[in-house]
Amino acid sequence: MPNVYHIVVCGSIVPDPLQTLEPVESPAGPSLKNEMMLPAVLDPWASHALYEAAELVKKCPGSKVWLVSVAPKAKLQQVMMNIAQKVPFELVAVEGASSGFMEAAGTANALATAIDGIADLDKSRLLLFGGWESASRGAGAVMQMLGEKLHVTEQFQGVDVLEVGDDDQFLIKERIEGGSYQVNETSGCPVLLGWATGNLPEPKNNPQVGMLNMRTVMPALQRATKADITTGDVDYKSVSLPKQKRETRVEKNMSADAIADEIVTWLNE
Amino acid sequence: MSEVERSMMDVDIACVGFGPATAGFLKTLGQNLHNEDGTPIAESKVMPGMPPQIICYERADDIGFGVSGVVTRGKAIKETLPDFDPSQVPTACEVKDEKVVYLFDPHGCARKSWLLKFGELFIKPLGGKKKAFALPWIPGFLHKKPGYIFGIGQFCSWIGQDIMGSGTAQVWPGTPVSEALIEGKEVKGVRLIDQGVNRFGEPDAGFMPGMDIHAKLTVVGDGPVGAISRQIDSEIGLPEGSEQNDWAVGMKALIQLPEDCSLEPGTVLHTIGYPEPEIFGYLYVYPGGQASLGIFVPSWFDSPIRTAYRYFQHWMHHPYLWQYLEGGELKSWGAKSLGEWGKHGEPYLAGDGYARVGECSGSTNVLTNSGVDEAWKTGSLLAESVVELLKKDLPFTKENLDKTYVQKRKESWLETDLSIATNARDGFQKGFIRGMIGTALVGMTGGKLYWPSKIKKPHERIPDLETYYSKFFSKKEIAELKKECEAKGAGLHDAFMDRMGWPEIPIDGKVLISQQDALLVGGKVTANPGYHDHVTFKDTELCKGCGSRVCIEACSGEAIQFDSELGIPFFEREKCIHCGACLWNCSHADPENDSLSNVAFVAGSGGLHSAEN
Numbered sequence: 001m002p003n004v005y006h007i008v009v010c011g012s013i014v015p016d017p018l019q020t021l022e023p024v025e026s027p028a029g030p031s032l033k034n035e036m037m038l039p040a041v042l043d044p045w046a047s048h049a050l051y052e053a054a055e056l057v058k059k060c061p062g063s064k065v066w067l068v069s070v071a072p073k074a075k076l077q078q079v080m081m082n083i084a085q086k087v088p089f090e091l092v093a094v095e096g097a098s099s100g101f102m103e104a105a106g107t108a109n110a111l112a113t114a115i116d117g118i119a120d121l122d123k124s125r126l127l128l129f130g131g132w133e134s135a136s137r138g139a140g141a142v143m144q145m146l147g148e149k150l151h152v153t154e155q156f157q158g159v160d161v162l163e164v165g166d167d168d169q170f171l172i173k174e175r176i177e178g179g180s181y182q183v184n185e186t187s188g189c190p191v192l193l194g195w196a197t198g199n200l201p202e203p204k205n206n207p208q209v210g211m212l213n214m215r216t217v218m219p220a221l222q223r224a225t226k227a228d229i230t231t232g233d234v235d236y237k238s239v240s241l242p243k244q245k246r247e248t249r250v251e252k253n254m255s256a257d258a259i260a261d262e263i264v265t266w267l268n269e
Numbered sequence: 270m271s272e273v274e275r276s277m278m279d280v281d282i283a284c285v286g287f288g289p290a291t292a293g294f295l296k297t298l299g300q301n302l303h304n305e306d307g308t309p310i311a312e313s314k315v316m317p318g319m320p321p322q323i324i325c326y327e328r329a330d331d332i333g334f335g336v337s338g339v340v341t342r343g344k345a346i347k348e349t350l351p352d353f354d355p356s357q358v359p360t361a362c363e364v365k366d367e368k369v370v371y372l373f374d375p376h377g378c379a380r381k382s383w384l385l386k387f388g389e390l391f392i393k394p395l396g397g398k399k400k401a402f403a404l405p406w407i408p409g410f411l412h413k414k415p416g417y418i419f420g421i422g423q424f425c426s427w428i429g430q431d432i433m434g435s436g437t438a439q440v441w442p443g444t445p446v447s448e449a450l451i452e453g454k455e456v457k458g459v460r461l462i463d464q465g466v467n468r469f470g471e472p473d474a475g476f477m478p479g480m481d482i483h484a485k486l487t488v489v490g491d492g493p494v495g496a497i498s499r500q501i502d503s504e505i506g507l508p509e510g511s512e513q514n515d516w517a518v519g520m521k522a523l524i525q526l527p528e529d530c531s532l533e534p535g536t537v538l539h540t541i542g543y544p545e546p547e548i549f550g551y552l553y554v555y556p557g558g559q560a561s562l563g564i565f566v567p568s569w570f571d572s573p574i575r576t577a578y579r580y581f582q583h584w585m586h587h588p589y590l591w592q593y594l595e596g597g598e599l600k601s602w603g604a605k606s607l608g609e610w611g612k613h614g615e616p617y618l619a620g621d622g623y624a625r626v627g628e629c630s631g632s633t634n635v636l637t638n639s640g641v642d643e644a645w646k647t648g649s650l651l652a653e654s655v656v657e658l659l660k661k662d663l664p665f666t667k668e669n670l671d672k673t674y675v676q677k678r679k680e681s682w683l684e685t686d687l688s689i690a691t692n693a694r695d696g697f698q699k700g701f702i703r704g705m706i707g708t709a710l711v712g713m714t715g716g717k718l719y720w721p722s723k724i725k726k727p728h729e730r731i732p733d734l735e736t737y738y739s740k741f742f743s744k745k746e747i748a749e750l751k752k753e754c755e756a757k758g759a760g761l762h763d764a765f766m767d768r769m770g771w772p773e774i775p776i777d778g779k780v781l782i783s784q785q786d787a788l789l790v791g792g793k794v795t796a797n798p799g800y801h802d803h804v805t806f807k808d809t810e811l812c813k814g815c816g817s818r819v820c821i822e823a824c825s826g827e828a829i830q831f832d833s834e835l836g837i838p839f840f841e842r843e844k845c846i847h848c849g850a851c852l853w854n855c856s857h858a859d860p861e862n863d864s865l866s867n868v869a870f871v872a873g874s875g876g877l878h879s880a881e882n
Contacts, residue, residue, distance in 0.1 A: 016331075018793035018878050020600065034557075037359045037423060039331045039880040074430045078331070081433065082443055204464040204477040204799070205444055207278055211324075218436045249785070 011046025030236030045131025100136030290627025293648030338561025365535030493608030494849030521563030602791025696720030803873025
């Protein structure tokens with residue numbers, strides 16, 4: 001498979017989903033309470049996109065991955081200490097807010113500017129990867145806008161499978177309703193793929209990959225330009241969380257059926 | 270699995286564990302690694318032409334995970350960071366008000382000696398409705414003013430970002446170190462943990478053998494229960510007379526205080542007397558209406574069913590504390606073992622190819638109850654020494670490290686303070702009152718007087734259940750209770766505390782929550798797949814005959830349960846918060862090494878996932 005691709009993965013950081021997230025109104029607009037105290041992770045959908053990109057590079061020698069990320073620099077640096085151990089990539093960092101309240105078009109603008117600025121990127125070989133939506137909001141709008149700004153007309157969202165054939169033939173499976181896939185065939189770059197979860201496990205931590213990545217990560221963070229991304233006209237009013245009822249106990253000897261029956265009974269109460 | 274082919278990488282300096290000691294080391298080193306003209310003071314031995322390659326591996330999934338409130342005079346931190354501005358660290362502020370409060374037992378269930386009860390007769394009238402008495406005077410050695418309060422996780426995140434941002438060192442979280450590479454008495458580097466293995470460590474899907482990191486210098490700062498520290502102590506040995514027998518587990522939480530709470534940021538409360546005389550507590554108020562609070566359950570509290578969690582809940586619900594906490598919300602929770610041996614257990618501070626920093630090096634001051642600033646100091650002293658050796662192009666041999674790091678440490682204020690504090694806790698081996706008198710003697714005489722006592726190993730102290738409760742229950746009652754608990758698959762501590770008259774915890778779902786909820790809501794505990802069990806039981810025949818099962822009762826995360834079919838404990842990695850308390854909460858000695866217990870606690874992955882502290 002002689003194809004060589006330049007894969008740009010767009011992915012930002014989100015608060016670790018295990019944390020308690022509480023929206024509040026701050027002087028700078030809506031935000032999350034104690035957001036800077038919360039640990040962050042790379043957006044899970046973007047992570048899948050990154051792992052898929054790395055896997056594709058293994059199959060297509062000579063290809064290269066850039067990770068373009070708009071985020072507060074200090075937090076992004078911290079997340080990179082985890083992500084950079086996973087797969088090889090070159091970071092392109094943009095300093096800017098990455099909260100789920102940020103205006104999608106502003107983020108798409110910042111990403112487009114950053115991608116345009118990648119010196120050795122060959123857009124005729126471009127595969128533009130990202131998450132099909134964001135864990136911080138789930139609007140799924142940024143990648144579509146970004147594709148339009150970069151004139152990438154072949155766009156696919158909710159992608160779980162990408163198979164690359166000879167001569168840039170792509171078979172792409174998109175999630176559709178009812179647990180089915182829409183199977184697409186397209187040819188030629190550039191192509192935009194908004195990834196769902198894909199099919200790859202999280203790669204193991206590899207210290208050598210980490211050392212290699214860090215040669216570009218720290219300079220990229222130091223070079224990061226600032227993007228003026230705002231919450232636009234978003235006005236936070238309130239949030240209502242589903243009422244939680246917790247009943248925790250440890251069961252060692254119940255069958256799966258018995259546990260399922262009990263949960264159903266509990267839900268019906 | 271030494272026969273497995275492993276990848277290998279060379280670095281100049283490998284650090285194990287990212288806590289205050291390693292942070293102090295890396296920050297100080299980073300400040301001094303370059304000449305004024307910007308050129309490095311030395312060239313890397315492993316990558317010629319480059320500055321020294323320095324790498325730090327942290328077991329937890331983030332450098333800020335954990336939960337511990339800190340109050341410190343910050344002497345060493347200010348030495349390294351003269352312009353330290355607490356407002357830059359979330360949770361940090363200056364100490365404004367300090368109190369030591371004696372809490373009376375509102376339920377009459379705590380076990381107290383006649384002498385303590387007699388003493389309480391004189392001060393109890395001062396307790397009032399809140400059943401508490403603030404001491405009118407705090408001894409100077411306990412004061413932390415002027416000083417700082419902060420959460421250790423937020424502090425480590427803040428300084429970690431600074432270190433990584435400087436580009437002088439790389440800090441890799443989520444990367445446990447499984448062992449030191451020791452040849453003879455020389456440490457040649459470290460081996461990272463195997464990934465893609467089953468719970469027994471056997472290769473499984475996605476097997477990836479841990480890489481060998483060869484280093485000219487290995488800096489060991491992995492805390493009191495760190496696998497590498499204990500391996501080095503075991504293989505290279507401890508100095509004559511050095512014993513690490515005194516422990517405690519700190520169970521801690523971060524609470525969002527109710528809006529009408531009257532406590533001001535900078536408030537420091539320390540409590541004594543309740544829920545048992547042996548258990549101490551703290552509450553530090555951060556800016557933003559949050560408080561870090563917790564209790565310490567020491568190894569000299571002889572109860573074989575010493576549950577920290579239930580005691581923690583009773584402590585929070587004491588009228589004096591509940592007046593501030595009621596209506597609040599638990600944001601974060603966790604626990605940690607503390608090596609309270611101080612200088613009693615000081616290991617060799619350096620050897621060929623390695624140096625020890627922080628708590629694992631016996632740097633905790635057991636008189637002033639502080640360890641973070643002391644740990645930082647050990648790291649910064651090592652960094653100064655490393656700079657000296659790098660400039661002279663001298664190797665990191667025991668001789669050179671003894672002449673620099675060990676010598677600097679012996680000449681520093683840290684050594685003076687630790688020497689004074691050495692015997693401060695000895696008296697507690699003989700009870701609460703003698704312990705308090707011993708501490709006061711040490712504090713007031715600069716360590717010249719203390720209450721002498723042999724410090725027993727934890728497994729030598731723990732009595733069986735029948736002996737411990739002999740004054741309260743008959744053997745028949747105890748046997749019945751044990752049988753009931755076994756039938757339910759439940760631990761013993763609740764049943765025995767209930768029978769002793771401790772009231773049921775009024776779960777409010779906000780501050781007072783079940784222990785399993787504390788794991789999920791507070792600790793956000795996770796266990797990454799593909800790693801082995803890091804807690805095992807060495808001789809299960811000993812476990813079968815164990816009458817106390819203190820490992821199960823004391824487990825901070827209820828991760829050790831009893832297998833009624835096999836008659837032995839079993840470990841659930843998914844619940845473990847890596848406090849390491851099982852290591853010393855065992856009533857049996859390792860059949861092959863009397864200085865250790867029958868529980869093995871090795872390097873592992875996962876644990877707490879909360880940085881809100």
